[in-house]
Amino acid sequence: LNVISDIADQTNLLALNAAIEAARAGEAGRGFAVVADEVRKLAEKTMTATKEVGDAIRGIQGGTRKNIENVEQSVTKIEAATGLAVQAGEALEAIVSLVDTTSDQVRSIATASEEQSAASEEINRSIEDVNRISAETSDAMRQSAQAVGEMANQAQVLKSLIKRMKEEGGAEALEGTRRALA
Numbered sequence: 001l002n003v004i005s006d007i008a009d010q011t012n013l014l015a016l017n018a019a020i021e022a023a024r025a026g027e028a029g030r031g032f033a034v035v036a037d038e039v040r041k042l043a044e045k046t047m048t049a050t051k052e053v054g055d056a057i058r059g060i061q062g063g064t065r066k067n068i069e070n071v072e073q074s075v076t077k078i079e080a081a082t083g084l085a086v087q088a089g090e091a092l093e094a095i096v097s098l099v100d101t102t103s104d105q106v107r108s109i110a111t112a113s114e115e116q117s118a119a120s121e122e123i124n125r126s127i128e129d130v131n132r133i134s135a136e137t138s139d140a141m142r143q144s145a146q147a148v149g150e151m152a153n154q155a156q157v158l159k160s161l162i163k164r165m166k167e168e169g170g171a172e173a174l175e176g177t178r179r180a181l182a
């Protein structure tokens with residue numbers, strides 16, 4: 001841009017010199033004066049365009065710098081987000097590990113509960129067996145008590161008979177014993 005600006009300045013200076021020379025030449029330099037004036041206008045337009053191009057380039061450079069800053073900020077934010085994503089992934093892995101451990105513990109508890117339930121059922125069956133055996137023993141004891149009672153009655157009868165036999169003599173007592181036993 002500086003080169004273009006320098007060329008425009010020199011062209012403007014040459015146009016000014018040409019206008020001065022054309023004015024000195026008088027009527028013969030009149031056509032040359034018109035050309036010099038057009039060259040001067042062209043030099044001014046070149047200088048204006050060069051300034052506009054310079055302003056545009058500076059604007060582009062400013063925008064580019066701003067874009068670079070924005071990209072750098074975006075990179076920083078992306079790095080931070082990546083770090084957070086890594087932390088979230090690690091937290092999820094820890095949660096999955098805890099869920100696995102908890103699942104194993106729940107399975108162990110379920111297995112222990114099933115075993116305890118089976119043991120409870122076995123205890124219930126054993127209690128039912130004990131109740132049945134107790135009932136059978138109670139019946140047997142009742143029957144034994146009844147048999148002992150009957151034996152006691154027979155012992156009393158025998159005792160009475162023996163006593164009678166001693167008191168009465170043998171034949172009659174023997175006959176009474178037969179009747180009593182029958």
